[in-house]
Structure formats: structure tokens, C-alpha cells
Amino acid sequence: MKDEVNPRLRRWEDRTELPLLVASLVFLAGYAAHVLAPGRGFWPDLGFVAIWGTWLCFVVDFVVRLVMSGMGPLRFVRTHWLDCVVLVLPLLRPLRVVRLYNAMQRRHNEPRLSLHARVITYAGLSSVLLGFAGALTVYQCEHDAPGANILTFGDSVWWVAETLTTVGYGDVTPVTPLGRTVAVGLMACGLALLGAVTGSFSSWLVQVFTRGDEKGGAPEE
Structure with a gap:
């Protein structure tokens, strides 16, 4: 079954889009705390927790979407290559805001x-x-x-x-x-x-x- 017409997968993506956007921004904020506040109290530790906690959220989301898509791993990677890239390079994760913006604009089947x-x-x-x-x-x-x-x-x-x-x-x-x-x-x-x-x-x-x-x-x- 194709990803585009899979209703379960579409519902999952719609429900997780905003939480994943927040997780993306939390990841970037955590990385900023880790880089800009080394040795300053609890900020580096808080940044470390934010980085790995949000990364785990994206790994879980990736696995769930892979299972729901009904595709094999190789086909899923080919058709979702950008998701694979941002999974490996987590600093690109905030770009999911573009995906959220696109989803919001497509409501009612007509971009506003x-x-x-x-x-x-x-x-x-x-x-x-x-x-x-x-x-x-x-x-x-x-x-x-x-x-x-x-x-x-x-x-x-x-x-x-x-x-x-x-x-x-x-x-x-x-x-x-x-x-x-x-x-x-x-x-x-x-x-x-x-x-x-x-x-x-x-x-x-x-x-x-x-x-x-x-x-x-x-x-x-």
C-alpha cells in the first residue's frame, strides 16, 4: 500500500506533526545550551537530556511510520530520504517546521x-x-x-x-x-x-x- 493513501499513517502524521515540531525546536535549544553554556551550572546537563530525549522521539516516530507504511525498509528509505537524513543529522530536524507549514496550508485541499x-x-x-x-x-x-x-x-x-x-x-x-x-x-x-x-x-x-x-x-x- 502506498504511503500517500495509507489512512492510518496519514492520521499518525497529522497527530504527531505539531509535537514533533516542538521536539525539533527543543532539540535545537538543547544543542544551543550544550554549545553556548558549557560548565555553567545545570544548563549543559539539561541540554544533553533535551538532545537525546528528542532524538529518541524521532527514532520512535520513524520506526512507527516505517511499520505503518507497509513498505520494506529500503523502499521506505528511498521514498522518505529526507527523513533519513535528518534522523542521521539531527541539527536538520528543525526543518520539519516547513513540513508543518505545508500541512497547514493544504487544509481543505486548497493552499491558502x-x-x-x-x-x-x-x-x-x-x-x-x-x-x-x-x-x-x-x-x-x-x-x-x-x-x-x-x-x-x-x-x-x-x-x-x-x-x-x-x-x-x-x-x-x-x-x-x-x-x-x-x-x-x-x-x-x-x-x-x-x-x-x-x-x-x-x-x-x-x-x-x-x-x-x-x-x-x-x-x-
């Missing part, structure tokens, strides 16, 4: 926002969530590395903003292998997100002026 607005919204949400997760990761592996120039979390946030927007001033750069690996991923995401926003906005402008020409008047706002 235009395709262009949804693309821009998805790109904005993805940029913020990926940027924050990337800044935490880069700061964690760079701030005490020999020869590093990303020494504070503020430096890391500034570097992420440069990277995602493809500006790349070069005033701060990662020097560790993991930091540079994160940089490559953020560069690719920045290009993809920037292209999605630019293409969607350009398409919207073309449609606006086309409607205006067809009506023989000024373009609609």
Missing part, C-alpha cells in the same frame, strides 16, 4: 497562499533554522581551534549570514575540517535558497505584468 509566497516562506524558514544550527556547529568546532578567527558566537552568526547570502567577505573563515564541511553545505543551501526566492519573485512579477497587459491597464499590485 500562492505558490510564490509559499516558496519564499519555505526559503526564509529554512535559512533561519539552518543558519542558527550551522552557527552553533561552526562555533563549537572553531572557537578554540589553533589559528581560528571565529572566536565568539557572534562571529559565527556573522559568518553564516555572509555564507548563506553568498556575500563571503572573507573576514572570518573556518579552519577546521568539520567547520569547512559545514561551510560547503551552507554555500550549497545559500545558492539553492537564493535561486528559489529569486526565481519565484521573478515569476510572480512576470505574471503580474502579463495580467496587466492582457487587461490593457496598469499592473495589479
Whole structure:
């Protein structure tokens, strides 16, 4: 039975979407506490509990959906590859907010926002969530590395903003292998997100002026 028409699986996903979104944000908050507050009272321990507790929630959800789908493991992985990626790379879990947003917009079988607005919204949400997760990761592996120039979390946030927007001033750069690996991923995401926003906005402008020409008047706002 296909995942798209499995009513039990669909009901499970609908009921767990919001709790899993909260778990995603708790995971990111726990990781932030672990990175930004080392040795400061109970915060690192609380962050550790949040990280592994929410990870367990996602593992349980993944297993339940695999069983309910009626698919074999390999087929399920092929058709749910993004879920597999975020299961292995938990810092990408907050991107589930995009999935929740999509589910909310599809209620009553009609998206309430235009395709262009949804693309821009998805790109904005993805940029913020990926940027924050990337800044935490880069700061964690760079701030005490020999020869590093990303020494504070503020430096890391500034570097992420440069990277995602493809500006790349070069005033701060990662020097560790993991930091540079994160940089490559953020560069690719920045290009993809920037292209999605630019293409969607350009398409919207073309449609606006086309409607205006067809009506023989000024373009609609």
C-alpha cells in the first residue's frame, strides 16, 4: 500500500506533526545550551537530556511510520530520504517546521497562499533554522581551534549570514575540517535558497505584468 493513501499513517502524521515540531525546536535549544553554556551550572546537563530525549522521539516516530507504511525498509528509505537524513543529522530536524507549514496550508485541499509566497516562506524558514544550527556547529568546532578567527558566537552568526547570502567577505573563515564541511553545505543551501526566492519573485512579477497587459491597464499590485 502506498504511503500517500495509507489512512492510518496519514492520521499518525497529522497527530504527531505539531509535537514533533516542538521536539525539533527543543532539540535545537538543547544543542544551543550544550554549545553556548558549557560548565555553567545545570544548563549543559539539561541540554544533553533535551538532545537525546528528542532524538529518541524521532527514532520512535520513524520506526512507527516505517511499520505503518507497509513498505520494506529500503523502499521506505528511498521514498522518505529526507527523513533519513535528518534522523542521521539531527541539527536538520528543525526543518520539519516547513513540513508543518505545508500541512497547514493544504487544509481543505486548497493552499491558502500562492505558490510564490509559499516558496519564499519555505526559503526564509529554512535559512533561519539552518543558519542558527550551522552557527552553533561552526562555533563549537572553531572557537578554540589553533589559528581560528571565529572566536565568539557572534562571529559565527556573522559568518553564516555572509555564507548563506553568498556575500563571503572573507573576514572570518573556518579552519577546521568539520567547520569547512559545514561551510560547503551552507554555500550549497545559500545558492539553492537564493535561486528559489529569486526565481519565484521573478515569476510572480512576470505574471503580474502579463495580467496587466492582457487587461490593457496598469499592473495589479
